[in-house]
Amino acid sequence: xxxxxxxxxxxxxxxxxxxxxxxxxxxxxxxxxxxxxxxxxxxxxxxxxxxxxxxxxxxxxxxxxxxxxxxxxxxxxxxxxxxxxxxxxxxxxxxxxxxxxxxxxxxxxxxxxxxxxxxxxxxxxxxxxxxxxxxxxxxxxxxxxxxxxxxxxxxxxxxxxxxxxxxxxxxxxxxxxxxxxxxxxxxxxxxxxxxxxxxxxxxxxxxxxxxxxxxxxxxxxxxxxxxxxxxxxxxxxxxxxxxxxxxxxxxxxxxxxxxxxxxxxxxxxxxxxxxxxxxxxxxxxxxxxxxxxxxxxxxxxxxxxxxxxxxxxxxxxxxxxxxxxxxxxxxxxxxxxxxxxxxxxxxxxxxxxxxxxxxxxxxxxxxxxxxxxxxxxxxxxxxxxxxxxxxxxxxxxxxxxxxxxxx
Amino acid sequence: xxxxxxxxxxxxxxxxxxxxxxxxxxxxxxxxxxxxxxxxxxxxxxxxxxxxxxxxxxxxxxxxxxxxxxxxxxxxxxxxxxxxxxxxxxxxxxxxxxxxxxxxxxxxxxxxxxxxxxxxxxxxxxxxxxxxxxxxxxxxxxxxxxxxxxxxxxxxxxxxxxxxxxxxxxxxxxxxxxxxxxxxxxxxxxxxxxxxxxxxxxxxxxxxxxxxxxxxxxxxxxxxxxxxxxxxxxxxxxxxxxxxxxxxxxxxxxxxxxxxxxxxxxxxxxxxxxxxxxxxxxxxxxxxxxxxxxxxxxxxxxxxxxxxxxxxxxxxxxxxxxxxxxxxxxxxxxxxxxxxxxxxxxxxxxxxxxxxxxxxxxxxxxxxxxxxxxxxxxxxxxxxxxxxxxxxxxxxxxxxxxxxxxxxxxxx
Numbered sequence: 001x002x003x004x005x006x007x008x009x010x011x012x013x014x015x016x017x018x019x020x021x022x023x024x025x026x027x028x029x030x031x032x033x034x035x036x037x038x039x040x041x042x043x044x045x046x047x048x049x050x051x052x053x054x055x056x057x058x059x060x061x062x063x064x065x066x067x068x069x070x071x072x073x074x075x076x077x078x079x080x081x082x083x084x085x086x087x088x089x090x091x092x093x094x095x096x097x098x099x100x101x102x103x104x105x106x107x108x109x110x111x112x113x114x115x116x117x118x119x120x121x122x123x124x125x126x127x128x129x130x131x132x133x134x135x136x137x138x139x140x141x142x143x144x145x146x147x148x149x150x151x152x153x154x155x156x157x158x159x160x161x162x163x164x165x166x167x168x169x170x171x172x173x174x175x176x177x178x179x180x181x182x183x184x185x186x187x188x189x190x191x192x193x194x195x196x197x198x199x200x201x202x203x204x205x206x207x208x209x210x211x212x213x214x215x216x217x218x219x220x221x222x223x224x225x226x227x228x229x230x231x232x233x234x235x236x237x238x239x240x241x242x243x244x245x246x247x248x249x250x251x252x253x254x255x256x257x258x259x260x261x262x263x264x265x266x267x268x269x270x271x272x273x274x275x276x277x278x279x280x281x282x283x284x285x286x287x288x289x290x291x292x293x294x295x296x297x298x299x300x301x302x303x304x305x306x307x308x309x310x311x312x313x314x315x316x317x318x319x320x321x322x323x324x325x326x327x328x329x330x331x332x333x334x335x336x337x338x339x340x341x342x343x344x345x346x347x348x349x350x351x352x353x354x355x356x357x358x359x360x361x362x363x364x365x366x367x368x369x370x371x372x373x374x375x376x377x378x379x380x381x382x383x384x385x386x387x388x389x390x391x392x393x394x395x396x397x398x399x400x401x402x403x404x405x406x407x
Numbered sequence: 408x409x410x411x412x413x414x415x416x417x418x419x420x421x422x423x424x425x426x427x428x429x430x431x432x433x434x435x436x437x438x439x440x441x442x443x444x445x446x447x448x449x450x451x452x453x454x455x456x457x458x459x460x461x462x463x464x465x466x467x468x469x470x471x472x473x474x475x476x477x478x479x480x481x482x483x484x485x486x487x488x489x490x491x492x493x494x495x496x497x498x499x500x501x502x503x504x505x506x507x508x509x510x511x512x513x514x515x516x517x518x519x520x521x522x523x524x525x526x527x528x529x530x531x532x533x534x535x536x537x538x539x540x541x542x543x544x545x546x547x548x549x550x551x552x553x554x555x556x557x558x559x560x561x562x563x564x565x566x567x568x569x570x571x572x573x574x575x576x577x578x579x580x581x582x583x584x585x586x587x588x589x590x591x592x593x594x595x596x597x598x599x600x601x602x603x604x605x606x607x608x609x610x611x612x613x614x615x616x617x618x619x620x621x622x623x624x625x626x627x628x629x630x631x632x633x634x635x636x637x638x639x640x641x642x643x644x645x646x647x648x649x650x651x652x653x654x655x656x657x658x659x660x661x662x663x664x665x666x667x668x669x670x671x672x673x674x675x676x677x678x679x680x681x682x683x684x685x686x687x688x689x690x691x692x693x694x695x696x697x698x699x700x701x702x703x704x705x706x707x708x709x710x711x712x713x714x715x716x717x718x719x720x721x722x723x724x725x726x727x728x729x730x731x732x733x734x735x736x737x738x739x740x741x742x743x744x745x746x747x748x749x750x751x752x753x754x755x756x757x758x759x760x761x762x763x764x765x766x767x768x769x770x771x772x773x774x775x776x777x778x779x780x781x782x783x784x785x786x787x788x789x790x791x792x793x794x795x796x797x798x799x800x801x802x803x804x805x806x807x808x809x810x811x812x813x814x815x816x817x818x819x
Contacts, residue, residue, distance in 0.1 A: 002653040004661075060652040063511040116489040120444070123482070123489055124808050126657030146662045147653055 002060050002147065007127025008050040014115060014129065016043050018106035026099055034089045038099055041080050041087065045073055056154035056242075059147035063112075070104050086220040149246075157242040161234070164241075164263045167317035171327055180334045182359070183230050184326040186317050187268045192326075194270035195362035199225045202365060203346055210272035224338065226363060229271055236274035237266045243281035258299070261306030267313045326355055329363070332397035336379060339392045339399060340364035344377060352379035372402045426817055427559060427570035429544045429751070431456025433465050434576035434790045434806045436526060437485050439533050441810035444487035445818060453568060454539045455559065461535060462526045464578060468601040469519050472620050472739070473627035477517050478648065478684060481510040483803045484517070485525055493517040493525070513647065516684075542567050546754050547575075547786070555784035572817050574787040574810075579801075580748030583740045585615065585709050591736075596721055597712070600624050600739035608632030613723055613731055615709065616739030617643050618681025624739050626689055629696050636731050637704035638723070644682040650799050654678070660808075663798060664772045671795065672765055678798045681741070712736070744791045744801075752792070755779065770796040773816060774809040787813040 003011065016039075023039035026032075049069075058065070074097075081089045081096060091099075115122045119129055162169070168185055175181045184191055194211060201215025202225050214232050218225040244262040265277055321327075329337070333356060340350060341364050349369040350360040356379045360368045369376050377391065378384075378400045385398035392399040426442060428435045435454050442452055458464065468474075477483060481492030491499075494510035497517060509515035530536070545562035550569065559568040582599045584592060591597040598604045600620040606612060610633045614624050617639030628635045653659035666674060696702035707725035714721055715732075723731045745766035746752045752768065755761060759778040762769035770788055771777050774796050779786035789809040793800035800809060 002656040002658045004657050007657065059658070062513050064513075067511070113490045120441075120488055121811050124656055124660075124804075124811070128657065147658050 001123055002126060003055070003058075004126035004128055005051070005055045007125065008055050009047065010129045011111060011115065011122075011127040012046055012050050015107035015110045016046070018110050019043075019103035022099065022103050022106060032091075034091050035099055037087050037089050038077075038081060038091060038096055039103070041077050041089075042073075042100065042103065045076050045080065049073065049076075056150045059151065066108070070108075074100055074104075083221060085222040153242060153245040157238060157245050160241050160245075160259065160263065161238050161266070164266050164314065165234075165237070167314070167321060171321055171324070174321075175328065178331050179328040180331070182226065182326055182329055182363070183233075185320055185324050186313065187270075188324075188326050188358070190268070190270045190273075192358060192362045194272050195226065195229055196365075196367075197272075198229050199341060199362060199365040202341070210275040214271065225341075225365075233271035233274060236271055236278050239278035240265060240274055240281055243278060243284075247281065247284060257307045258303040260310055261303040262310075264306045264310035264313065267310060267317065326358060329355075329359065330397075332381075332395035333359075333379075334363075335394040336392060336397045336399055337363040339394075340366055340377070340379075343392070344399075347375060349373070349376045350379060351376055376402045378402065425570045426452045426572045426574060427544075427557065427568060428452065428454045428574045428576055429456075429547065429559070430454075430576035430578055430790075431458050431461060431539055432463070432576065432578045433461055433485065433526070433803070434578065436461040436530060436533075436535060437487075437803065437806045438574055438576060438789060438810045438813075439535060439538065440485065440487035440529055441807060441814060442817065443533055445814045447814075447818065449534060449538060452538055453570065454535070455542055455544045455568065456539065457541050457543050461530055462523055466523065467603075468620075471601045471603050472623035474623050475519055477519060477522060478619055479516065479803060480513060480648070481506075481515050481517070484522065485529055485803060487807070493521055496525075497521060540568060544568075545751060547573055547751065548758075549779070549781075555781050557784070557786070571784050572787070573785075574789060574813060575751075575792065576789050576806075577749055577751065577792060579742035579791050580744045580746075581742065582738075583743035584738055585740060587709050587711050588615075588736075588738060591712055596714075596734065597736045597738070600737050604737070606631035606633045606735075610634070610735055611636065611720075611733040613638060613721065613733035613736045614739055615639070615736070616681060616741070617641060617683075618739065618741060619649070619683045620741065621681065621739035622683035622689065624737050625702065626692060628737075629692055629702060634701045635696070635703075636733055637702070638707050638709070638725065638731065639681070639704065640706065640708055641680050642706065643704065644680065645685045646682045647684050649682060649802065650678045654798055655804055655808075660797065664796075668764055668769075675767070675794060675798055679794075742791065744794075746792075749792075764795065767795045768792050772796050773812055775813070775816065783819060785813070785816050787816070789813070 019039055019042065023035045027035040054061070054069070061069075077100065078093065078096065081087070081091070115129075122129060125131070168183060171185060172181045172183075197211040198214040198218070201212045202219045203215075210232075214228050215225060217223075217232075218228040221228070241259075241262060244259060248258040248262075265274060269277070337356075337359060340360070344350075344364075344366060348366050350364055350366045351357075351369050351372050352360050357368055360366060360379065364379075366377075372378060378388070379397070380388075380400050381397045385393060385396070385400065388400035390398045391401050426447065428438055431454050435456065439452060439454065443449060481494035482489050484493045492510065494506040494515045494517070497506040497515075498504055500521075506515050542561050544559045544567065546560040546564070548558050548560070550556040550558055556569055556571045557573045558566055559570070559573075561567050582601055584599065588597065600614075600616070600623075606628045608631060610628075610631075612624075612628045612633045613636045614621055614628070615638050616624075617637075621637065621639070625635050625637060648655070651659060654663065663671065663674060693702055707727075707729060709723065710726055711724040712721060713724070720732050720734060721736055723733070723736065725731065746756060746763055746768055747766070755776070756763060756768075759776075761776055761778045768776070768788060770793055774787050774789060774793050776786045776788060787809070788796075789800065789806050791801040793805070793809050797805050797808060799805040
């Protein structure tokens with residue numbers, strides 16, 4: 001069957017009714033709310049895959065592909081369930097399978113038998129049960145494109161992102177043993193500021209900004225914020241490029257330039273800005289901007305300039321590979337910064353030398369300071385560790401208390 | 408048979424809801440099912456036609472080409488509700504899981520006999536014959552001003568019925584022949600694929616066409632011990648259904664309906680070109696026959712036909728001066744659905760100045776004729792004539808699609 005985007009989501013939601021009932025039944029029988037959490041993971045994973053992957057790559061979905069996707073989704077659900085935080089689901093694989101398999105069968109029966117019986121037009125309407133306003137749908141659908149265009153643009157955006165990020169990928173693959181890759185290759189200042197805000201947000205709750213959300217996810221999963229930050233950057237960069245590809249569609253020279261220009265934000269902007277840009281580009285799907293000729297002409301001229309700069313920045317990133325000072329952090333520094341983030345109370349500042357001075361706010365979660373004071377600690381190494389009260393030590397790197405405060 | 412006045416409730420009463428289906432073939436059966444399932448009372452529907460049974464034409468054509476299995480898949484059936492599909496029905500009837508398993512891999516095609524049995528059961532359940540008036544409608548006119556509805560007339564201009572809504576389910580307009588072969592239509596050595604005929608062992612048979620009918624004729628002729636020389640205008644195309652799968656659902660249909668007239672024309676020409684599915688038994692048969700020199704195919708355009716003697720061998724002339732000889736010629740060239748082949752439509756087009764595009768009725772995307780619609784009274788079109796609104800309108804799925812979109816307009 002060929003689904004529309006809205007049809008996939010609506011069908012998925014309808015197919016989740018049976019598994020929801022099954023989760024409730026098992027949770028009641030076994031008096032274990034983990035079955036509800038498992039259902040939640042199953043629902044969220046399925047919906048994210050529908051909107052983020054299937055809707056773009058799969059035009060026609062035969063039944064045997066649905067079976068294969070179910071296996072893949074189970075493996076993803078199993079991986080998520082095994083995260084220690086935040087869900088803390090304590091079901092064993094066998095228990096999870098005893099829920100997942102019947103739940104999937106019930107969902108499949110809903111799609112194969114119940115929906116076609118109750119809603120005779122369900123299959124013809126691409127899985128849609130509730131029809132959104134036709135004009136809006138047609139406008140947005142026409143802007144986003146036909147099924148074949150969706151797959152082409154999805155794969156093209158992925159390939160373009162891989163090309164734009166290739167310097168970072170090379171640096172990551174060349175990480176020496178005992179070092180951690182930070183991702184800071186060019187435009188380090190902007191990324192450090194954003195990382196500092198995200199790392200600080202790991203402790204603060206209630207910040208509904210992009211950086212706040214990055215920090216919130218890191219806090220919930222108890223993962224290092226650096227990893228979450230670059231995952232968010234990658235997702236935002238992909239969404240930006242995909243939106244650009246769909247809306248500009250490189251059918252001519254102007255389109256190619258716009259796509260090339262679109263790599264400039266990917267190369268230099270930090271994750272929060274990219275998240276905002278990707279939201280803007282998708283909202284632009286509702287505006288027929290190409291009808292405004294002056295605007296379109298202005299955007300084309302801007303695209304020419306930006307594409308030249310983007311190519312230059314990309315080559316500059318390659319040239320920086322051997323010399324980026326903040327690209328790698330040694331294991332000892334990494335552990336010290338993690339300890340700072342997790343163990344030093346909010347309100348303390350950090351003094352350090354050289355590269356650690358710049359990384360302390362971003363990876364340690366505390367503001368940097370040039371002078372020691374009552375509220376500061378110091379990152380030190382070697383003999384300097386013997387000169388004060390050591391709060392933490394890993395190899396030859398240590399965190400030393402300021403002489404004015406007690407640990 | 409003398410015409411009868413429509414006995415249905417509401418005839419002559421503009422306030423009642425009544426539907427007249429012009430045509431009593433498989434499309435009429437499907438429409439009757441869809442409307443009944445939607446809640447329209449049976450007495451509000453009348454069917455006009457003079458066929459012996461709903462699948463008469465379809466059966467005749469299938470028997471002529473030796474078709475035993477449909478091209479459509481499990482959901483290509485006549486019932487108003489898609490579930491259960493024919494794969495499930497076949498599995499249940501034969502107590503074997505294999506049709507259902509094959510359907511999961513899109514490898515199931517229902518036997519023609521199963522479709523016939525389903526048609527019989529459906530016609531019985533819906534009381535098809537009781538809803539039918541055995542007369543061929545030759546004209547449809549609007550009722551007098553102020554009362555929404557239509558009046559129906561036979562070819563002697565006698566009124567045979569009236570209805571608030573009319574649905575034209577006229578089927579195919581007749582067999583399509585290449586213009587160069589029109590003078591040969593009465594020659595016993597030349598026939599259309601959908602006309603009955605026999606193959607004699609040892610005959611050399613020329614088959615024109617590259618679609619589903621042609622593929623069946625190649626198979627039938629080879630199994631009868633003939634040599635087959637296939638000629639087709641375009642490269643042979645293998646695909647499971649007669650159009651890409653997404654054209655059967657919203658993603659493809661919306662993309663099609665967003666096209667302008669010129670682009671729709673191009674699209675329909677592309678989809679309308681012949682194709683057939685890949686089937687292992689067919690491919691093996693053709694491969695074996697090629698190895699023995701019993702089967703050959705080539706691209707070419709027909710320029711003319713002549714006979715070496717009055718009842719001798721035929722010589723088919725192709726462009727570039729090529730000639731192919733054979734004992735018999737079969738035209739597997741499908742149907743001609745140009746509006747001029749339908750006298751009823753010709754009258755409606757003249758009277759209401761209906762738009763026609765390259766021989767196709769220009770419908771709204773809701774399958775109605777814009778020049779004939781009034782508030783609370785529509786003239787809908789389904790089947791081969793509705794291809795302007797839906798490329799797959801001449802399939803079971805397409806007829807059902809159109810009927811389902813006409814239903815809310817009829818129910819109001």
